[in-house]
Amino acid sequence: MKQFMILVCSFLVAANGYSQQQLGRRPQVKSPIINVDGTVTFNFYAPTAQQVSVTGDFDEISSKTLNMTKQDNGVWTATTAALNPELYSYSLTVDGQRIVDPANSYVNRDISTLSNIFIVTKSKDDKGHLYQVNDVPHGTLSRVWYDSPTLGQQRRMTVYLPAAYDGKKRFPVLYLLHGWGGDETAWGDLGRTSHILDNLIAEGKAKPMIVVMPNGNPTCNAAPGWWHEGMYTPDGNAFRDREAKASMEASFMDIVHFIDSRYKTIAKRSGRAVSGLSMGGGHTFGISRLYPETFDYYGLQSAATMMALGGWLNSQDPKPDAEYDAQMARLFNSKPKLFWIAIGKDDFLMQQNTTLRQYLDTKGYQYEYYENDGGHIWRNWRIYLTLFSQKLFKE
């Protein structure tokens, strides 16, 4: 084996010979470096660049750009203030061109944009620990194709099965919906769903559950590159002008029926929850009104509550029509176990959510409300998933 590895190493050096020659005395660069004092250092080799910076979500609520300083060896460097435990995203900007850090092979895609990630953790009780892979039993994460008769398509979804899933015991199901521009990979990759659920379940904080993350765009079948449209440049609007046979909400029971037929589910109301972020929060709200006795738990995260369905389209003119009133009455008279609304103080959809809460208050409908710092960002959606999943299936 040692002999084989020496051969492989020689081969790799030879195969990369072209770049070795170009690089000359190019210094070895490590980036990012999480320092013992909680600061994080970024390094990037760019001897001819005039301006290099690193942009990331280094404070609680928004992006922050740090100018990097060029050292004599051509390596630019910058160090953050001490960071709280969290999963962070960042990219580099070199003379106006945004790129990912080539020294960091951990990358997430959001629509068409790649960003690097890293995790800061200090104790077993913090968010960094919750978002990383720990030595606990792990669930299965699958990319599954299903048939949607309503949309006339074969479509792709992501399914998380808890570690305890053995094909015999039945488990409840959380349907988890992505936002505008997202797809069936978003909650797993950006939302760290399997990490959060593995850890919460291992700690006994969440019940073992199946999590279903469908694709919420009725005009395409799957994430970019994973259906027959090929490797187009992802764009939230890419398929806006294409006619969908039905809305996400109208086709949603295709998903529920498939999941109940394929997996060992608790196929009744008490075993079903639905939650989504932004556009997916709008889908969740629509689903709550279309199928009021199908789910016991609803979670609206930074939700686009004014999205179509039921007539109340305009949050500037909050006069619900009779259909909307009737849907809401049916929903809340069916007494769901939880109707949860979560949003950040700076979210651009705050007004819509306030309008919805005022309506619920006027009518005396029961709901729970959670408000925190920040806006329309994945950092908040990971928090909302963490909180919401712990409220489910406990009775």
Added chain:
Amino acid sequence: MKQFMILVCSFLVAANGYSQQQLGRRPQVKSPIINVDGTVTFNFYAPTAQQVSVTGDFDEISSKTLNMTKQDNGVWTATTAALNPELYSYSLTVDGQRIVDPANSYVNRDISTLSNIFIVTKSKDDKGHLYQVNDVPHGTLSRVWYDSPTLGQQRRMTVYLPAAYDGKKRFPVLYLLHGWGGDETAWGDLGRTSHILDNLIAEGKAKPMIVVMPNGNPTCNAAPGWWHEGMYTPDGNAFRDREAKASMEASFMDIVHFIDSRYKTIAKRSGRAVSGLSMGGGHTFGISRLYPETFDYYGLQSAATMMALGGWLNSQDPKPDAEYDAQMARLFNSKPKLFWIAIGKDDFLMQQNTTLRQYLDTKGYQYEYYENDGGHIWRNWRIYLTLFSQKLFKE
């Protein structure tokens, strides 16, 4: 919905305001562009750079670097010669720094290195078509954790279930092993396994089969970032000095037992094939000798045939010992349906494979041999998977 999208667009422009300001009159860049004449154009904005090039596998057997030319708007550009149908990988080098193309969100990781990919296809019969997602029934791709009693670990594997898998009918299984520095994601991501199998099965060229892609490193549990060692920089040697409880080959039946218990398999010799590339080819060869009546099909791809097991460690001194002779006799006396050796003319492991073939010839053992252009590269391993999978489970 339209109102919501206008809101979202306004929000995204505001959220990215920092970069808009920095960019000034930064031109919109599209890259790569696959031109109608089969050439491919790369574009990259770097107004201050002194040298920009693109390196990719643009000819049949090796990497090629094209110098890019700077235009007045700060965008560097280069165009390849007309390319044959294929999946191509490339990266950019900016003044000695290798980076991925920020205009292309399709990226593969190989050990610690990210590269962009694109596909050229001209007809339904070419490799580009075979490697892309077509409008055919799709199998399920899962990241599955299993228990390995031999290694004393919970370990991760990738499992492809064909589209026809319904939990009732039984299917044969191909075990597909990665090379040095790889992990359980390699065959799916770099090898396009699910794309190749979906397409070959849809065309009736390969039998529907389960494909199991385990992690072949007994000193770690899973791919980088997916086990409790955290987000280290991937390195083929990272865990070399760690003591493994057993070798990959010695622990291999843990995988077979798990697969036969979890899935509807044809759990006998005629329903089992094993194949691997490089180190995984060495694993395949070791497995063929340790468990000679377990598999009916063996595929050695660019195999490290001199890897440990059975005493014949040194290909420079090809004197097999008695244990090796006995293993080989048992293997070939058991009459496997296929013992297939594939390697490229320029492969750095050619001598070892020649030595093995001379041994097989001397002994009169039956095998098939396939030799093509090129060396130790993923382009060849996709070809070998394509050829090998069509030879399986047909009797």
